[in-house]
Amino acid sequence: xxxxxxxxxxxxxxxxxxxxxxxxxxxxxxxxxxxxxxxxxxxxxxxxxxxxxxxxxxxxxxxxxxxxxxxxxxxxxxxxxxxxxxxxxxxxxxxxxxxxxxxxxxxxxxxxxxxxxxxxxxxxxxxxxxxxxxxxxxxxxxxxxxxxxxxxxxxxxxxxxxxxxxxxxxxxxxxxxxxxxxxxxxxxxxxxxxxxxxxxxxxxxxxxxxxxxxxxxxxxxxxxxxxxxxxxxxxxxxxxxxxxxxxxxxxxxxxxxxxxxxxxxxxxxxxxxxxxxxxxxxxxxxxxxxxxxxxxxxxxxxxxxxxxxxxxxxxxxxxxxxxxxxxxxxxxxxxxxxxxxxxxxxxxxxxxxxxxxxxxxxxxxx
Amino acid sequence: xxxxxxxxxxxxxxxxxxxxxxxxxxxxxxxxxxxxxxxxxxxxxxxxxxxxxxxxxxxxxxxxxxxxxxxxxxxxxxxxxxxxxxxxxxxxxxxxxxxxxxxxxxxxxxxxxxxxxxxxxxxxxxxxxxxxxxxxxxxxxxxxxxxxxxxxxxxxxxxxxxxxxxxxxxxxxxxxxxxxxxxxxxxxxxxxxxxxxxxxxxxxxxxxxxxxxxxxxxxxxxxxxxxxxxxxxxxxxxxxxxxxxxxxxxxxxxxxxxxxxxxxxxxxxxxxxxxxxxxxxxxxxxxxxxxxxxxxxxxxxxxxxxxxxxxxxxxxxxxxxxxxxxxxxxxxxxxxxxxxxxxxxxxxxxxxxxxxxxxxxxxxxx
Numbered sequence: 001x002x003x004x005x006x007x008x009x010x011x012x013x014x015x016x017x018x019x020x021x022x023x024x025x026x027x028x029x030x031x032x033x034x035x036x037x038x039x040x041x042x043x044x045x046x047x048x049x050x051x052x053x054x055x056x057x058x059x060x061x062x063x064x065x066x067x068x069x070x071x072x073x074x075x076x077x078x079x080x081x082x083x084x085x086x087x088x089x090x091x092x093x094x095x096x097x098x099x100x101x102x103x104x105x106x107x108x109x110x111x112x113x114x115x116x117x118x119x120x121x122x123x124x125x126x127x128x129x130x131x132x133x134x135x136x137x138x139x140x141x142x143x144x145x146x147x148x149x150x151x152x153x154x155x156x157x158x159x160x161x162x163x164x165x166x167x168x169x170x171x172x173x174x175x176x177x178x179x180x181x182x183x184x185x186x187x188x189x190x191x192x193x194x195x196x197x198x199x200x201x202x203x204x205x206x207x208x209x210x211x212x213x214x215x216x217x218x219x220x221x222x223x224x225x226x227x228x229x230x231x232x233x234x235x236x237x238x239x240x241x242x243x244x245x246x247x248x249x250x251x252x253x254x255x256x257x258x259x260x261x262x263x264x265x266x267x268x269x270x271x272x273x274x275x276x277x278x279x280x281x282x283x284x285x286x287x288x289x290x291x292x293x294x295x296x297x298x299x300x301x302x303x304x305x306x307x308x309x310x311x312x313x314x315x316x317x318x319x320x321x322x323x324x325x326x327x328x329x330x331x332x333x334x335x336x337x338x339x340x341x342x343x344x345x346x347x348x349x350x351x352x353x354x355x356x357x358x359x360x361x362x363x364x365x366x
Numbered sequence: 367x368x369x370x371x372x373x374x375x376x377x378x379x380x381x382x383x384x385x386x387x388x389x390x391x392x393x394x395x396x397x398x399x400x401x402x403x404x405x406x407x408x409x410x411x412x413x414x415x416x417x418x419x420x421x422x423x424x425x426x427x428x429x430x431x432x433x434x435x436x437x438x439x440x441x442x443x444x445x446x447x448x449x450x451x452x453x454x455x456x457x458x459x460x461x462x463x464x465x466x467x468x469x470x471x472x473x474x475x476x477x478x479x480x481x482x483x484x485x486x487x488x489x490x491x492x493x494x495x496x497x498x499x500x501x502x503x504x505x506x507x508x509x510x511x512x513x514x515x516x517x518x519x520x521x522x523x524x525x526x527x528x529x530x531x532x533x534x535x536x537x538x539x540x541x542x543x544x545x546x547x548x549x550x551x552x553x554x555x556x557x558x559x560x561x562x563x564x565x566x567x568x569x570x571x572x573x574x575x576x577x578x579x580x581x582x583x584x585x586x587x588x589x590x591x592x593x594x595x596x597x598x599x600x601x602x603x604x605x606x607x608x609x610x611x612x613x614x615x616x617x618x619x620x621x622x623x624x625x626x627x628x629x630x631x632x633x634x635x636x637x638x639x640x641x642x643x644x645x646x647x648x649x650x651x652x653x654x655x656x657x658x659x660x661x662x663x664x665x666x667x668x669x670x671x672x673x674x675x676x677x678x679x680x681x682x683x684x685x686x687x688x689x690x691x692x693x694x695x696x697x698x699x700x701x702x703x704x705x706x707x708x709x710x711x712x713x714x715x716x717x718x719x720x721x722x723x724x725x726x727x728x729x730x731x732x
């Protein structure tokens with residue numbers, strides 16, 4: 001029997017051939033541009049995919065939270081990790097110092113207070129921490145305005161002997177606002193130019209800036225079109241998702257991860273209820289398509305509503321033969337939070353389950 | 367030091383006094399109406415709160431998924447569990463049969479195919495399964511239309527000797543559509559009347575209907591105003607959440623669970639970034655208030671945007687003194703998915719951490 005019959009639902013199914021293709025394509029592109037890949041681990045959170053990324057040439061890993069880094073460093077796959085996040089508070093600084101014994105750590109900073117606390121702790125511990133300054137190229141989340149603001153922090157960091165400035169980074173996630181592929185390219189290239197110009201400003205002021213790091217899967221091929229970007233940190237590209245379709249560059253055939261689900265109720269001819277709700281698909285919206293995911297077998301079906309354990313699908317004419325017990329595969333709107341909801345993913349090749357990969361960094365929010 | 371300093375963030379904090387008050391109030395109400403409480407375990411997923419509910423008089427538990435029931439039955443707290451969900455597929459029927467050796471199980475059904483499969487498996491195993499028919503009183507998820515449709519299924523069940531019809535149930539979750547408290551009462555009471563009328567129709571046709579079960583925290587005191595409801599299945603009431611405020615009957619002082627979070631960046635005077643994103647707060651919207659949660663210290667602050675590990679707060683004038691490292695407590699929009707994202711909750715009384723409760727049924731989607 002194939003995986004659609006043997007697996008219990010709802011569960012995560014990873015199509016291994018697609019995953020391999022996605023990892024290889026990004027690695028090939030980066031090589032062709034002479035850019036390092038430091039993939040974000042938040043998308044897959046597994047040792048096995050981390051290993052695939054390293055074997056494809058990744059120079060290190062990116063994590064948001066220390067807990068994610070702890071889980072991944074323990075696997076021994078990566079020993080060079082960028083925490084693309086502000087490390088704030090005594091408990092976290094303690095954990096960071098421990099990680100520095102096991103791996104080369106780089107940490108993002110965007111203010112003097114946080115940097116000073118890191119520096120002081122490192123001096124006490126007799127260590128030196130590499131940092132990159134986080135630059136806000138338009139997402140308006142954390143980070144400093146490109147140019148003078150970054151230079152000011154760089155100058156302040158010069159007085160902190162526990163840390164060493166290695167470069168700058170941005171997350172150009174605001175490309176999600178683009179209406180189409182051309183606009184995406186424009187926004188991403190603007191971010192790339194602002195980042196590179198800031199690196200040049202720092203260099204003109206005597207700083208040695210080795211790392212100029214951008215990161216976002218949708219913008220991966222756009223931001224890096226700007227000369228001077230040294231590193232990219234894509235995450236979602238290993239799986240892709242329903243959100244990735246909207247720019248027309250990626251289709252369902254490039255989506256490696258799907259939710260296998262079972263129809264559990266057929267209360268009306270045009271309504272099916274599946275066993276995947278928000279606890280499985282997550283509530284993230286999609287800019288590609290209304291509803292809570294892409295039904296692979298019936299692209300015109302709409303997942304109109306999720307409660308925690310129920311998904312309600314509005315069925316088009318061609319799907320009305322669906323029966324209770326039938327199975328469907330759904331591409332989630334945003335794959336990263338979907339993975340975070342499960343303990344394992346089932347890996348499929350040639351229609352058979354090959355392996356069961358543990359999501360070791362699931363739920364590591366601290 | 368108090369819990370706000372000692373706990374690392376983001377984390378779940380449960381204020382024990384409020385929790386105890388919430389559990390007691392629902393138990394008192396149910397007692398005053400002569401109605402049994404069979405609380406839904408999805409909200410807390412812990413052995414400790416299950417025990418509080420039992421000690422307050424709950425006759426049994428409600429779970430959606432078998433995995434949740436397995437985790438809770440293993441604790442030994444409840445030995446009487448309603449699966450308010452369709453059990454579909456051979457793997458799940460096998461697990462249900464195992465659970466029947468450990469606890470008295472009742473299962474919802476809304477169609478003959480699923481019921482027949484359950485009955486056949488029970489006959490093979492020499493067992494008899496208690497079932498309730500799920501009735502759709504307006505949520506339009508699973509369930510049969512009140513009245514004749516339910517009678518038809520009841521008649522079909524009479525021929526299935528592996529199962530025994532014990533009653534009917536509904537989830538009147540569509541009260542969430544109400545614009546105000548009066549409309550909520552009206553919708554809930556309509557659901558209650560339809561359910562009770564259906565029970566009467568079945569009795570008039572010779573069926574012994576012992577269980578007439580309704581369930582939803584916002585409707586808890588409204589549906590059960592109708593005579594003839596024998597059982598209620600509230601879940602959220604133990605904690606309450608930002609969604610509960612909108613009907614004006616519950617305020618923040620009745621919300622037992624909050625997210626403790628740290629400000630990690632202050633990139634602009636009116637913007638703070640916290641370490642709780644969608645991986646902590648969940649993306650569920652609130653009908654009470656725009657944004658992604660209720661900031662206890664600054665009710666006029668708005669959590670305007672979440673990414674996975676960042677929450678972006680728009681700060682009103684009075685909150686602009688917030689500094690990096692400061693801590694905030696947030697009441698989530700929908701508490702159930704928030705709990706599902708964590709492995710533990712920290713229990714606080716008199717400002718001190720008393721205990722760390724494991725969320726044993728987290729992620730049990732199968």
